Amino acid sequence: MTHQSTMLRLATAGSVDDGKSTLVGRLLHDSKAILADQWDAVERISRDRGLTGADLALLTDGLRAEREQGITIDVAYRYFATEKRSFVLADCPGHVQYTRNTVTGASTADVVVLLVDARKGVVEQTRRHLAVAALLRVPHVILAVNKIDLVDDAEARFLEVAAGAAEVALGLGLADLRAIPVSALHGDNVVDRSATTSWYSGPSLLEVLESLPVGEVSDGEARLPVQLVIRPQGAVRPGADPDFRGYAGRLDSGVLRRGDEVQVLPSGRRTRVAGLWLGDRNIEEAAAPQSVTVELDDDIDVSRGDVISAVTAAPAVREFTATLTWLADTPLRPGARLLLKHGTRTVPVIIRALTGRLDLDALEQHATDVLSLNDIGAVELVAAEPLPVLPYAVSRHGGAFLLLDPSDGNTLAAGLVAG
Amino acid sequence: MTITLASASSGAVTTSSAYAAAGSARHTPLTQLDLLEAEGIHVIREVAGELERPVLLFSGGKDSVVMLHLAVKAFWPAPIPFPVLHIDTGHNFPEVLAFRDRTVEQLGLRLVVEHVQDWIDDGRLRERADGTRNPLQTQPLLHAIGQGRFDGVFGGGRRDEEKARAKERIISLRDDFGQWDPRNQRPELWNLLNPRHRTGQHVRAFPLSNWTELDVWRYIEREGIELPALYYAHEREVFERDGMWLAVGPHSTPRDHEQVSVRTVRYRTVGDMSCTGAVDSPAATVAEVVAEVAASTLTERGATRADDRISEAAMEDRKKEGYF
Numbered sequence: 001m002t003h004q005s006t007m008l009r010l011a012t013a014g015s016v017d018d019g020k021s022t023l024v025g026r027l028l029h030d031s032k033a034i035l036a037d038q039w040d041a042v043e044r045i046s047r048d049r050g051l052t053g054a055d056l057a058l059l060t061d062g063l064r065a066e067r068e069q070g071i072t073i074d075v076a077y078r079y080f081a082t083e084k085r086s087f088v089l090a091d092c093p094g095h096v097q098y099t100r101n102t103v104t105g106a107s108t109a110d111v112v113v114l115l116v117d118a119r120k121g122v123v124e125q126t127r128r129h130l131a132v133a134a135l136l137r138v139p140h141v142i143l144a145v146n147k148i149d150l151v152d153d154a155e156a157r158f159l160e161v162a163a164g165a166a167e168v169a170l171g172l173g174l175a176d177l178r179a180i181p182v183s184a185l186h187g188d189n190v191v192d193r194s195a196t197t198s199w200y201s202g203p204s205l206l207e208v209l210e211s212l213p214v215g216e217v218s219d220g221e222a223r224l225p226v227q228l229v230i231r232p233q234g235a236v237r238p239g240a241d242p243d244f245r246g247y248a249g250r251l252d253s254g255v256l257r258r259g260d261e262v263q264v265l266p267s268g269r270r271t272r273v274a275g276l277w278l279g280d281r282n283i284e285e286a287a288a289p290q291s292v293t294v295e296l297d298d299d300i301d302v303s304r305g306d307v308i309s310a311v312t313a314a315p316a317v318r319e320f321t322a323t324l325t326w327l328a329d330t331p332l333r334p335g336a337r338l339l340l341k342h343g344t345r346t347v348p349v350i351i352r353a354l355t356g357r358l359d360l361d362a363l364e365q366h367a368t369d370v371l372s373l374n375d376i377g378a379v380e381l382v383a384a385e386p387l388p389v390l391p392y393a394v395s396r397h398g399g400a401f402l403l404l405d406p407s408d409g410n411t412l413a414a415g416l417v418a419g
Numbered sequence: 420m421t422i423t424l425a426s427a428s429s430g431a432v433t434t435s436s437a438y439a440a441a442g443s444a445r446h447t448p449l450t451q452l453d454l455l456e457a458e459g460i461h462v463i464r465e466v467a468g469e470l471e472r473p474v475l476l477f478s479g480g481k482d483s484v485v486m487l488h489l490a491v492k493a494f495w496p497a498p499i500p501f502p503v504l505h506i507d508t509g510h511n512f513p514e515v516l517a518f519r520d521r522t523v524e525q526l527g528l529r530l531v532v533e534h535v536q537d538w539i540d541d542g543r544l545r546e547r548a549d550g551t552r553n554p555l556q557t558q559p560l561l562h563a564i565g566q567g568r569f570d571g572v573f574g575g576g577r578r579d580e581e582k583a584r585a586k587e588r589i590i591s592l593r594d595d596f597g598q599w600d601p602r603n604q605r606p607e608l609w610n611l612l613n614p615r616h617r618t619g620q621h622v623r624a625f626p627l628s629n630w631t632e633l634d635v636w637r638y639i640e641r642e643g644i645e646l647p648a649l650y651y652a653h654e655r656e657v658f659e660r661d662g663m664w665l666a667v668g669p670h671s672t673p674r675d676h677e678q679v680s681v682r683t684v685r686y687r688t689v690g691d692m693s694c695t696g697a698v699d700s701p702a703a704t705v706a707e708v709v710a711e712v713a714a715s716t717l718t719e720r721g722a723t724r725a726d727d728r729i730s731e732a733a734m735e736d737r738k739k740e741g742y743f
Contacts, residue, residue: 007451036716076585077578079631086451088629104606227464232497235527240496248493250461250610279492287449289610291460291493304468327606341611344468400609409615411605 006214011090011105013132014115015125019146023115023184024078024091025056030191031206033080034059056184075101084210099374100327102132103414107400110214111140113205114165118151118181122164128360130165134172135323135376135416137396140212141169141177144205148181148197149188155199171363180205221310222254222262223288223398225343228304230293237280246277246295247302249344251288252397254310258284264300265307265388266316272297305345307388316386321355321418323392324403325376328412332371332379338412339404340383343397346404348384355380378418392416452638458610459489459626462589465612466571466624467493467500473571473624474531474564476743477503478511479519480689481646482575485635486626488644490573491526502529504567506560508552509536510670510691518647533563550670551694557742561597564621571614573624574743579631580720583735589628595619597741623743632687632719633712640705652685652703663696687712687719 014020028034034042038059046055078089090105106112112133116126133141143165151157162179169177180189181197182205188194191206203211228248232240256262260273275295276283286292294308302308326332332351340349356365358376371377392399403413449457463486466473475490477483490499505519523530535555538544544555564572578585588607593599605613614622627635639646657664657680658673664684665671670692673679684697685708702708734742 006448007454035718037718076582077629078585079579079629100606104608107608108610227461227468228494230494230497235498237496237498244496248464250457250464252610277495279495289454289457290449291457291464293495341613343611344465397609400611402608402611402613404613404615408617409613411608411613414606414608 007086007088008111008209008212008214009088009090009109010111010113010209011092011102011109011138012113012115013092013102013105013129014146015117015120015123018115018117019184020115021057021059021091022055023113023144023146023182023190024089025059026184026187026190027089027206028059028078028080029056030187031080031082033078075105082206082210087209099128099132100325102129103136103325103327106132106136106138107414109136109138111142111209111212112138113142113144113209115144115146115184116161116165118145118148118154118157118161121161122168124361126165127168127363130168130174131172131358131360131363131376132325134169134174135325137175137392139175141174142205142208143177143179144184145179145181146184149183149186154181154197158200168363178208180208220253220288220395221313222256222260222308223252223310223313223395224249224256224292224294224308225252225345226302226304226306226308227344229302240280244295245299246275246293247306247308248291248293249308250291251286252343253288253395255285255287256292256294256308261311262296262308263311263313264296264302265309265313266386267301267306268315269298269300270311271300305343307343309388313388314390316388318384318386319352319380319382320387320389321378321380322401323376323378323416323418324371325414326371326373326412327414328405328410329373330412331373332377332413334369337406339406340381340387340401340415341404342387342389342401345385345387347387348406349403350382351379352382353380354378389417391419393419452634452641455627455630455634456489456492456638458629459486460493461610462612462624462626462628463490463493463573466573466590466614466622469612469614470571470622472567472569473501473573474504474567474569475499475501475573476505476575477519477523477530478505478689479515479522479647480575481635481639481650482577482627484522484644484646485630485638486573486575487522487526488642489626498527502531502567504531504533504563504569504572506556506563507532507534507536508556508691509534509539510552510693512647512649512666512689512692514649515647515689531563531567533559535559549694551691553691553694554737554742557597557737557740560743561741564597570616570621571624572621573626575627576625576743577627577630577632577635578625580718581734583738587625587628587738589625590614591623591625592616593621593623593741597621599623599738599741601735601739633709636705636709636712640709647689649686649689649697651705651708652683652700654681655684655697656680657682657684657697661696664698665696666692668692 012020042058043054076091080087092102092105114129145158145161148154158181181200182189189204193204226247226249230246230248263270274297276286277293334354336351355378357368359366390398399417401415402411576584588604590612656667658677685700686697702711
């Protein structure tokens with residue numbers, strides 16, 4: 001195992017009882033990511049409950065209520081590595097009311113592993129999860145057709161389910177969908193290819209995960225939202241310049257090199273990169289997603305919330321349209337005054353109009369005057385200050401924002417800039 | 420975009436898309452440690468940028484040492500702009516406390532210590548029958564947070580440590596009573612962190628959320644980070660209890676039937692002496708520890724923490740009450 005390997009972030013999704021936790025447990029177990037004491041605990045509890053075999057779902061269902069109800073309530077994060085790659089896995093619950101957790105998992109995922117029960121096929125939840133994956137532009141989706149051992153004429157059923165999902169995916173404009181017949185319970189095609197599905201000659205789930213290409217965030221225009229102004233003044237560390245003035249932030253995309261011409265948004269003032277620092281190390285170039293500190297040539301006004309970006313970047317705007325996933329119990333109505341967090345800037349915003357709600361069954365947009373929990377809808381909004389937004393289709397970070405409740409700070413919506 | 424349907428002979432569905440047209444990478448590829456470091460620094464800066472009075476939990480244990488190292492990098496060449504806090508159980512290893520004080524001195528930090536012993540002495544807390552003081556830290560911790568009016572508390576917790584921790588967000592809201600509600604957590608989207616809260620609430624922030632024990636050790640090796648010596652193999656008087664080697668000391672005395680022997684051991688975690696076990700190990704250097712951890716068949720808590728063996732949900736129950 002090498003720590004030079006690339007890291008793949010995957011999120012699981014599926015309906016209740018599709019066997020998601022079992023699949024994750026199987027993946028962890030068969031890839032030897034479960035240590036002896038964790039396995040002992042699972043076997044002991046399974047025995048105490050009178051089960052004949054070890055219940056793999058116990059490996060991830062960590063909360064008391066989850067164990068009691070036999071369901072997954074909240075996103076759990078797991079880490080495992082094979083010789084080829086290391087993985088961060090977000091195990092997302094399948095309940096209708098917890099779609100927001102799938103949005104959470106998918107927002108950072110390189111791949112979504114979507115489970116369907118071979119006996120039930122594509123259901124409303126499947127369409128919803130495919131829609132979320134498409135909306136958040138998750139690069140890859142793997143459809144794991146689970147419980148394949150429980151259906152007659154498994155081959156025909158697998159093809160039927162895969163065709164159903166592919167039709168939905170096409171309608172949504174999903175980039176990449178692959179289907180694999182699996183049995184999480186027995187381990188068929190999860191890590192090792194199965195002899196019981198001899199009609200299937202494709203790769204196992206893990207083989208696909210190990211070979212998927214990961215997008216390079218360092219592609220695209222340089223973009224660094226400023227988190228802090230670093231000015232040590234009297235309290236400088238030994239050996240450093242007492243007049244140091246740098247801008248700390250994490251590159252969302254692109255590469256910054258010393259000497260590059262940049263602009264500071266929203267003002268649009270131009271200057272050059274005078275220095276780049278990673279801790280006390282002076283570096284020549286920094287690439288997304290590194291956290292660095294940038295020195296600029298000119299003494300211009302830069303503060304938290306500004307974005308240091310390539311000179312080609314589009315100017316900041318106050319009015320734009322966006323797609324929202326509404327995550328709060330209280331519904332959204334036109335005219336709402338909220339806070340919007342984009343990059344490191346938080347500004348007041350007014351929802352000027354609701355222009356539609358996505359009907360996930362018909363996959364059509366319908367007129368609406370309200371967005372409720374888990375609804376996906378289109379809005380027009382106006383911000384108190386110009387924001388350097390990019391279309392989400394162009395930039396996963398430049399086009400993403402949160403809507404917050406001004407009274408308690410709660411996260412109300414995931415927003416994606418249209419266009 | 421094209422989606423080719425699965426056919427039984429060709430196997431999985433394959434498609435081509437605009438996404439596949441990835442561009443040119445020309446700089447040195449970032450390693451997993453680079454990515455984890457970038458994320459940790461981002462979390463620390465974002466909390467410092469959004470909140471008024473953050474504080475960093477620092478015990479001298481390896482995770483808090485790595486977190487402090489990230490904080491130094493996050494603000495360099497300026498000093499770390501917040502104090503550090505330690506909840507001292509009174510059962511800590513003396514050499515770890517000495518390391519803590521030395522580190523704080525070197526970095527010019529302000530250290531706030533809340534002593535569990537004070538709480539026991541004046542009757543606000545009672546010693547437990549099993550002698551462990553880890554669960555007793557919750558009240559003093561919440562008290563110190565209230566006294567310091569701290570609105571953001573950095574902790575070194577990692578999701579790979581424990582099942583309940585695996586469920587916690589990087590930024591985790593605590594209510595007016597310091598409680599964690601695992602069923603009502605904020606969605607954490609993209610890299611947009613949201614530490615906003617009402618007065619009276621606070622957030623816990625976990626910059627090392629996505630690190631594993633092995634990542635921590637590889638990072639310690641790469642960065643040449645100093646740790647308390649008991650993380651490396653040394654000879655120590657120990658006795659066996661609950662399948663672990665406990666050190667003979669003022670807070671962990673062997674009972675009549677428990678035999679004392681001198682063994683070559685090291686600690687994988689460092690906490691309360693009365694419930695933190697040592698493991699047999701010849702690993703005397705950081706490279707040897709990395710190799711040992713990579714090959715280990717036990718989790719660090721399974722191998723060394725008696726308090727997590729109390730029940731299946733011991734950590735969840737402590738966390739709900741406001742524990743780290």
